[in-house]
Every structure is written in C-alpha cells, then in structure tokens.
Amino acid sequence: MSHLAFEGLLLGFCTFLTIGIFHPIVVKAEYYFGLRPWAVFLLCGVAGVAGAPFIASVFWSALSAIVGFSCLWSILELFEQRQRVIKGWFPMNPRRRNEYPADAVPYGGYPPPSSAVDDEPLPADEQLPCA
Numbered sequence: 001m002s003h004l005a006f007e008g009l010l011l012g013f014c015t016f017l018t019i020g021i022f023h024p025i026v027v028k029a030e031y032y033f034g035l036r037p038w039a040v041f042l043l044c045g046v047a048g049v050a051g052a053p054f055i056a057s058v059f060w061s062a063l064s065a066i067v068g069f070s071c072l073w074s075i076l077e078l079f080e081q082r083q084r085v086i087k088g089w090f091p092m093n094p095r096r097r098n099e100y101p102a103d104a105v106p107y108g109g110y111p112p113p114s115s116a117v118d119d120e121p122l123p124a125d126e127q128l129p130c131a
Helices: 007-033 038-054 058-087 094-099
Strands: none
Touching: 007 058, 038 058
C-alpha cells in the first residue's frame, strides 16, 4: 500500500466547498432577484447531471454530478430562503418589497433605519445585571 488514492479526499473536500459556496449564492440570488433564478439553477443542474456520464475521468464526472445536484437542490433552497425572509430571519430587499406578503417582516426583523429609536431606559426589572 505504497500508493494512496487522494482523489476521494479531494472529492470530499470539493463537495464540502460546493455546499459552502452554494449557500451564499442562494441567499444573494433571492435577495437581488427573488425566485426568478430557479430556471438558471435548473438548467445548470440538468447540464451537470446529464454531462457527468460523458466525462471519462471518474473524479471530474463525480464533481460534475455533485455540482449539478447542488444546483438542483438550490431550487428548493431558493423557495425556502423566501420563507426565511418572510419570517424575518434574513433581510428583505426593500426594492422588492411588493413581491412579499404585506405581513412579512422587513429588514431581517429589525425596525427600518428611518424609525426613531426609543431612548427611554428599561424598567429596573428588565435591566441586565452588571457584571
């Protein structure tokens, strides 16, 4: 066993990177474009998965399939990201405010920047203890 096959480790690392890269892509895509990019994810996903059997190298074929399936999974994540924005877990693009329900929580659950801040101190029973 003098020769070790590092392709498996490299493929695992590339899978890890692919998942890590697609998360911010989905978040930014929903913020700037809404649900419209789902078709781009579909085309890229189908191309990656359909092209994988035609690639001679096992490593590149597997990587093509991994990226393709990640694109397909991103379609689901795009729709779930919209729900996270509606709940206020992620910030809403104010330019696309009309694309969300009226009861959606804008600005990631925080008040809009133009609102006045209440400067009254908290009641004594709600104040944090000093360390």
